[in-house]
Amino acid sequence: MPDAGNGIARLLVVDDNKVNRLLLTRNLDLMGHRVSAAENGRLALDTMRRDAFDLVLLDIEMPEMDGFQVLEQIRADLSLRDVPVIVTSSLEGLDNVVRCIELGAEDYLTKPVNAVLLKARVRASLEKKRLRDQQKALMRRFATPEVAQDLQQSGFALGGKRVRATVMFSDIRGFTSIAESQPPEETIELLNTYYTLMFDAIGEHGGIVSHIAGDGLMAIFGAPLPLPGHCDAAVRTALDMIEMMMLFNVERSAAGKPEIRIGIGIASGDMVAGYAGTNERATYTCIGDTVNLASRLEAHTKTAQREILIDDATRAALHDTVALEALGPLTVRGKTQSVDIFAVQPAGTAS
């Protein structure tokens, strides 16, 4: 990553010709960058996979592996494809330039490279790289790594695909009265701690957080990437969340604050997963009856006075031994048929 503070970047010069290599390295050195050099394409790829670079200056005409092949390999490698490449070559023919650009090169400089032009192009490429890095960091903050990766690989498109997954809803019991009884600053702090604990538990078991709103959150297990054993993963997550809240409450009690209780609803089945919203603002989510059921189960935890409720589909797919309590059929709003529901008993609670 370029050092934003002082503009020093890590550059790699790839050229089989010694005079070209020395001169290019010298010019970049003079700009204040840290420069490494490689003599051919194969060595360049090895070096790029070993160390991180902000920019590569690549010759085309080289023995063993030429620049075209290097560009192809860089593009096929997820860990390398974001590194910008400026081709520096004295290849004859416009078609070669076009081919480089089509293979993903950021820019093309004809050798002998004019030092002033080189400086401008390098600066522009590094600036673009910096913005892209920033964008990626931002995406990681607002999307989970799985969604960020899915976006990077497949790009963004509204619409969804059908998946089999498990959905979880969770919220804080009596959150409104808690919020009313304390200053908003304290509520924000409480929410942040709560979310940190919950995100940890969800991520730990391969789930992604799809929505947070107020004190509620929705998590998906099994999309955008398939997750074998998504039912077990969701139930284990729920149990971890309850345990974390118990530990959190020990702290809160010691500080004389009221305990926090949460309710969790889990349902499994077919749903449509994808980006919903507009082209300007969208979120990765799941839609379908299963999702609605999970939400209803979460709401029903208050009535049932249980912390975790799951549907029959989730129960049937469980491999783990979990203490379950059959609560019988539940008529869910918006559903014609009633569904069998089960309470998962947290460890350490009497059955």
Next chain:
Amino acid sequence: MTQPTIDLAAFGELQSTAGAEFVCELVDTFLVEAPLMLDELRLAYASGNADTFRRTAHSLKSNSNTFGALALGKLAKDLELGGMTPVREANGAPLDELELEYARVAKALGELARA
């Protein structure tokens, strides 16, 4: 020969951007590398290795132009684009011409770098 052996403007530009001392070292490197390239060209020509022939001529062209050795660069470019057939048709004359021009370039560069 209409082209000067070394284009002084191009050479001066190189010195001012990369530093005269560095250019001195770069010339020394070129004077070691270029004879190897000329040998490689001869070898590729003798063994009929068109790919190496083209790549080596390309490399020599690129370095010649870096130092402002435009005539040498032009001869190398002709070899790069024309391949070995015209050389064979002329009984190897273009390679002789290239070597002669290189001798002039080597002498001129040696003097200029240390001027």
